[in-house]
Each structure stands twice: as structure tokens, then as C-alpha cells.
Amino acid sequence: MPALRPTLVPRGAFRPVATRRAFEEITAQIRDQLASQALKTGDRLPAERDLADQFGVSRNTLREALRSLEIGGLLELRKGATGGAFIREGGGDAVVAGLSDLFRLGNIRPEHLTEARIMIGTEVARLACARRTAADLKALEANVAEAEAATRAGDLVRRAEVHYEFHSLLARAAKNPVLTILTDAVMEMTRHFIEAIGYQPNPYVMPSRKRLLAALRAKNADAAAAEMASMLRRLQRFHLARFEASAKGKPK
Amino acid sequence: MPALRPTLVPRGAFRPVATRRAFEEITAQIRDQLASQALKTGDRLPAERDLADQFGVSRNTLREALRSLEIGGLLELRKGATGGAFIREGGGDAVVAGLSDLFRLGNIRPEHLTEARIMIGTEVARLACARRTAADLKALEANVAEAEAATRAGDLVRRAEVHYEFHSLLARAAKNPVLTILTDAVMEMTRHFIEAIGYQPNPYVMPSRKRLLAALRAKNADAAAAEMASMLRRLQRFHLARFEASAKGKPK
DNA sequence: CGACTATAATTGGTTGAACCATTGAGATCA
């Protein structure tokens, strides 16, 4: 054993040697082509048999790569004579599904969800005020009208669906795709949550929507943000109380 | 053509008939078992050959299902004698990768990214003040110290890495996994962005970090949020200006 | 001529058997 400490190779000099699987190499190449604009939305990749040849792998391995890109939301696979692997127009489906899975796994608790929802919703309301178009406003008004119709018809499920859509429409009016995706993801988790604790009428939601619409019409961002925050906080208390009750109701 | 409008089947009465592929049926079953707690973190699924038998499909098809769950972040596949498919402890890797892909696809523009970053970062700073432990504070202080060391050593890459980590640590101190994931996702996109426009020293970041640490020590949430917001806004102007310049520099 | 129909070609979906590569536990030996 040497008495003197040998020279240390500084941290960061090495990277972990990752045994890259064949299909990962393929997805990486395709991702690169996306990043470099060599592939763009709507393009169709060669047929599986051709691609497998080009990459020099078996069709099964290639399919694992395509499957991986499909799940990642980058590709859409269509059957038939004019089918193939098409570059998807990037919606955030994969992100939404991913966050939804985390909720399913139990790593995200309802209070985390509502907290994030308040934060995102408030900011979305503020931005939507500044950037909404007339068409956005019209869509939101139609949504609120439909929610009222569903309420009168006593269709709680439909009403909940329309309510989710309101947040999605509002996020789109904010004209920031990151916020759109985050909103969709949070609302999808909320949907699971609501299904677990059961639908319940919230008499204060509709009046709040009306006030929010008024603020949007007037482009009063502070009022819109405040209205959204107060409504969501109220909803949060309501939901968490229901959740506690349902959790106590049937302990495993 | 009938003169009278026939009775309409109300919207929502039908669902699109989705030709479910075999591997989708498998992933759905496994997801269900996750949701019902029949499978939990750390569990190992039977070997591929056994599982394929149980589901009554070929091993290739089963593997596409496993691959899909792996990409979705629910499973980890390990080789070797004690290998197999393990239920992952849910980190948000899949979500981070998904958002990162959207940025790569060009659907998310830098100004969208920085806007979301300001919003999330500000709220994270506020919550971290309220919920940080002594250990969180210590980790953040160590991070700042390392950033200073990297600055002195002139290692811009390392310095950038440590800076990303600061936001991640701060998000963890906020004790909300949703915000942790969102922060990681936004920082991952920021990393791509920075790599595209090149590293650049920002002399005002380090002093801001010090002020932020002071606010965290004092648990002064408003001060922390204000400091974070002002720093990010300044950074935003800086980055967007660089981006404009680099975009003009080489127009396609 | 036009509308419908049968057919063929193309493409993704699935199968089954085989072999390779990695990993770690247990047997073996100095």
C-alpha cells in the first residue's frame, strides 16, 4: 500500500458508462433529428421493415424503439396502406399521463395537488386577462352556459366535465403552452381525485365563474386572479374535508 | 330525407371504439393493480416468460408493454439473475422527459419557458421559506459555496450545473412533489436552452443567491419570493436578448 | 359514365423459438 495519497482524478472527469440498449440508441437518433429539424411535425418515417434495415436491427427491436417514442408522445402509429409512424404535433399528452401516473402511485397527495392547482390557476387567470382574444372569451362564456344547463339537468358528471374544460380553456387563453400542459395535467389528476371521493355539487362555483368572466371581459387581471384564488382555496377546503372523511370511512 | 329532425342521441352517449392493442390491455391491467395497491413500490413482477404466459401473449408483445411502462416511469427493468421488472418509486423522470421533448419539438418557445419558470420559482421560494428544514438550508448553503468555487475556478459548465441544482434543492425544500417535478422539468428545458445559446457568466446571480439564503434563514417568505422573482426576471431579459441575437446570427 | 365491389398491396400487430449478454448466488478449491 502506498504511503502517499495518489493524485486524485477530479470529480466529473468520468461519466457513468451506460450500457445503452439498442432501442435507446435508435430513439436518441430520432430525437436528434427532431431537434435538428431534419424531422418535423407531420413527417412520416419509413416503414418498420425499412427502418429496421437502416438501423441494422431486428424489427422487434425497432418496434420497441417506436413504442417508446409513441409513449413519449413524439410519434403516432397508424395501420394500413397509408399508415406508418408520423411525427406528432406536440400536445402534452405524455406529460399529462406521466403526472397522472404519479398520482396513481400515491406519491402525490391531494394537498400537494390542490396547492399546485391554486398556484397555477391564479397565474393562468392573471395572464388570460391580459392575452385573451374575443374568441377565447366567447368559448368561456359558452362553457359557463353549458355548465348551467348541466346543473339544471342534474347531470353532475357532465357538469364536472364542463368544469374541467373551463380551466383548460382559460389556460389556452393565457397563450403559454407550458401553462396549458400543466393545467391539463393538474386537472387530469383532479379528475381522478374527484372520482375517488365522489361528485358533489358546489353551489359557490357558478357565481365565482360569473365574476371571473366579468373580470376577463374588463381585462382586470388582479380581480381575476383574486377570484380564482379564492374559489380554488374554498374548493380545496371542501375537497380535502371530503377526502379526510372518505379516508376515515374505509380504513384498509 | 326526413322532414322532421330525428331524436338526437345526447352527446357523450357513445365513446369512441378504440381498437385496443394487446400491449395496451396489459399496461392497463398493471396500472390498475398499481392504483389498487395490489402492486407497490419495490415489488418485482414475474419474469417476462412467466408474465407472457399469464397474459396469454407472446414474449415480444409483453415486452412492448413493459417497455411502455418503463418509458412511462412506472417500471425499472434490471438484467441478471436477480433482475426483473420492479415497480419504481415515482420520480418524475417521465414528466421531465416529456416536457423536454416538447421543447425539442419547438412547440415551447423560450419566453413561455421563462414565464413559467418565474411563476413556479417565485412560489417555490415562498413555500420553501415556510417549510425548509435545517438540513435543507445546509444543503442550499453548500450548493452556493460550490457555485462560488466553480466561479473562482472559471468552470462555467460546472457552475451552470450547480445553479440548476440550486433550484432543484429549493423545490425539495418546498415539500411538494408536484412543484419538485415541475421545477426539475423547467430546469431541464432551461438546460437545453442554455446549451443552445452558450454559457455566459451572470454577475448578479451570486449576490442574489446570498440574499435568498438570508431570507430563507429568517423564514421571510415575501423577501424570498421577491428576490427570486427579481432575479429570474433579470435572467429572463438576459437570456431572451441572447436568444434573439443568436437567432439573428444564423437565420436558416 | 358513375357508383359500387372485389382484389391486391402496404403497413402495423402478433407469434414462437432460438440465441446472446449480464448478473449474482452458490459451489469449489487453495
Place this chain on the structure above:
DNA sequence: TGATCTCAATGGTTCAACCAATTATAGTCG
């Protein structure tokens, strides 16, 4: 005891088919 070897278990990959959905095309009938 401890280092080494062997080997079984497991995921990774390949190959060669065949199935199923979709659409272009040629053909057929009114």
C-alpha cells in the same frame, strides 16, 4: 477464510413467419 469458478436466471436481440386493418386500384354492374 476467502478468492475463484460455474451456472442458472433474467433481460436483450434476432429471425421468419403470419394476422389484421386500411386504402389504392382495377374491375364490374346498372
